């Protein structure tokens with residue numbers, strides 16, 4: 307089976323490539339080889355390479371930047387997905403697409419089910435939702451959408467690596483405690499995607515994060531604790547819980563981002579692992 311992975315260089319694409327099953331032929335491309343927001347390029351590339359499956363790990367992920375540059379956010383996250391869906395439909399290639407917890411408004415008090423009503427709070431979330439809608443309209447019969455959240459990996463810029471750097475540069479840190487979600491190692495999501503890649507009968511929308519719940523403050527404390535334990539940090543600094551209102555950002559973020567993983571676990575027969583265990587394993591990789 308020939309698999310095209312978009313967004314090479316991104317956190318998830320990197321994990322997908324390194325975990326790719328031997329039996330699959332992998333074509334992994336970055337924006338320079340395949341800009342998904344360019345319709346002609348998408349059509350030509352898919353027509354000429356003829357993949358059996360496309361995993362779309364490319365996205366405009368600069369959440370705050372998207373408030374100023376919604377045109378580019380929609381060009382990639384909506385139109386890019388639309389072009390991929392049309393091109394895949396033409397050659398009957400299956401498509402696995404990644405979306406986000408940010409399509410929800412965070413007002414729920416229990417984990418979001420896959421059919422919960424979306425209500426994005428920012429342009430990034432709205433553009434990702436538009437991508438989901440485009441894919442569902444064009445090619446639902448051969449597509450899977452998996453929503454994830456709070457992603458990090460050893461490759462790329464993310465909260466874990468920023469915290470480790472800031473904990474060495476700053477005398478103290480204030481981290482928000484009133485946004486709750488689940489930190490997710492991109493490697494676990496990549497494992498799930500490869501299982502689904504081998505199950506052509508699976509379609510529809512799923513949620514995948516690691517297990518458990520944390521605030522950004524809890525997450526930061528765990529990073530410091532494990533960083534000290536593993537020798538990635540030399541000394542502890544005070545880390546204070548602060549409210550979101552004390553750390554204003556251009557994009558509003560959902561206060562509650564926990565998503566229900568039950569159907570994703572059932573369809574893959576893969577159980578989610580607690581986020582702290584995954585964090586520890588990822589930190590071992592950057593030692």
Ligand SMILES: NC(=O)c1ccc[n+]([C@@H]2O[C@H](COP(=O)([O-])OP(=O)(O)OC[C@H]3O[C@@H](n4cnc5c(N)ncnc54)[C@H](OP(=O)(O)O)[C@@H]3O)[C@@H](O)[C@H]2O)c1
Nearest residue numbers: 313316317318337341342364365367404406454455456457
């Ligand atoms: N990171 C998170 O916390 C998070 C949370 C929820 C959902 N997700 C979703 O998970 C998926 C993977 O995220 P990630 O963390 O791996 O993102 P990432 O590290 O930001 O990688 C995204 C990749 O897409 C590429 N890209 C951007 N515009 C493109 C275009 N027009 N054509 C082709 N490639 C393009 C980027 O290239 P450049 O570097 O050149 O821009 C980058 O390599 C995305 O769908 C994202 O929306 C992520």
